[in-house]
């Protein structure tokens with residue numbers, strides 16, 4: 001399902017192709033986040049106008065609302081949100097460990113009180129995959145334990161033990177749910193943990209690499225540790241993951257961080273930055289499109305469109321950008337929409353920012369093919 005087409009001679013960066021039931025993707029690629037089944041403020045047309053290749057949605061939030069029964073009844077999230085491209089769904093593990101205070105981890109499940117509804121929820125490797133089957137996910141993530149930073153070594157060790165046991169249960173659950181038998185089966189990804197401990201990271205990556213997963217995520221990074229620590233871990237972990245499987249760095253999304261991770265051999269990214277910042281009126285623009293590099297951030301800039309200096313600028317955000325927003329509006333108009341709190345402002349800014357990220361990934365893929373990255 002994953003094919004490496006070209007490896008850069010300059011770095012460990014790879015250009016490839018990943019096939020999913022809803023179409024093939026050129027790698028490396030970026031996934032904007034549709035937590036509850038929408039890229040906030042965008043309908044399906046807007047999602048396509050942003051040249052979105054794949055969206056990430058959240059199993060746990062969709063399990064809460066609209067719920068399993070409705071998603072299954074309507075034939076999954078693709079039909080529900082009107083999107084026919086690929087969808088990756090996370091397992092809910094991260095939400096459990098970031099949102100819930102009173103969680104109880106047992107050998108085969110995690111139970112906790114939902115902070116919003118107050119209801120007790122039990123997640124198991126089986127039921128999170130069953131939910132992802134109802135969603136119709138193209139890339140499914142296994143349930144994992146994602147400890148916060150900083151955590152004692154013993155805590156991380158315990159998290160690894162549980163995550164490994166759950167990874168094994170997930171493979172069995174995938175079979176039991178009949179997913180292997182499907183002609184175009186969804187992909188199943190494992191999640192490696194290990195905090196900032198080199199030995200634990202290596203141990204967990206090697207253990208999971210022996211199991212028959214379609215891809216491997218690097219979890220538990222970008223959770224507050226220093227950036228250099230993150231890169232150090234990344235360099236060591238990526239080399240231990242199978243060369244012939246896609247690698248996904250979860251939650252990392254600053255443009256220069258994406259570039260650096262690509263150079264380490266990462267193929268997939270997701271982050272809320274382009275959508276969240278768009279809603280706050282922060283716009284991403286290339287300064288030197290031909291000189292993208294991981295060592296500096298000089299080739300792009302961000303600015304607050306609400307600022308008074310943009311009031312009379314009757315030019316597109318970026319005249320060289322191919323997005324719907326830049327093709328039909330001006331900075332002055334965008335500034336005006338944000339100032340009068342028109343919801344159209346968020347929609348147009350979101351389209352542009354996601355397009356910026358997709359353009360960045362296109363430039364990255366091109367640079368790998370020409371050995372410039």
Ligand SMILES: [Zn+2]
Nearest residue numbers: 321323326352
């Ligand atoms: Zn644009």
